[in-house]
Amino acid sequence: MNLGLRLVKVLLLSFMAMQLISCGYKPSAKYSRQVVGEKISTSVVISAQDPENTVIIKDAVDSAIIEVFHASLTTKKNSQTHLSLSISEPSYTPIQYNGDGYVISYRSTIVLAIIRESKNIKKSYTASGTYDFSVVPNAVLTDQERFDAIRFSSVKAITSFIAQVSAEGSRISKD
Secondary structure: OOOHHHHHHHHHHHHHHHHHHHHHOHHHHHHHHHHHEEEEEEEEEEEOHHHHHHHHHHHHHHHHHHHHHOOOOOOOOOOOEEEEEEOOOEEEEEEEEEOOOEEEEEEEEEEOOOOOOOOOEEEEEEEEEEEEEOOOOOOOOOHHHHHHHHHHHHHHHHHHHHEEEEEEEEHHHHH
């Protein structure tokens, strides 16, 4: 019985691997690299109202470039693509209340304006991300909760941008 179960698992995994190989699957990072290249530089416009959030966004963008694009960070002078990002004012919307009418969950929303400059191309993108989090009823949002919400919603916004760039890359491959 145990040997039969293993055999079924191996056959199933083999079948799934063959399906991926035979269908021409390519990871989205491959498509996005066709658009942005191997060397990327970034800059984030510092918000006068909330400079701490700018640092969070810059770190999230840089880690996403390394992890998702599989590209290297470099100076603007040596890059194939430069990304300029600016963040909107984060918004916090109550999404759940307890029986006494106090807010117990919020949704934070971040909107990033991204300008991609490559060779002779300059293109603008808008990407948004949300993050839902719980709070203690009738409590003020702490700085840590606010920073975490901004960080996680920024990562989602960057993921949205990556999806947009990957879609562009897949269209280029078909042409």
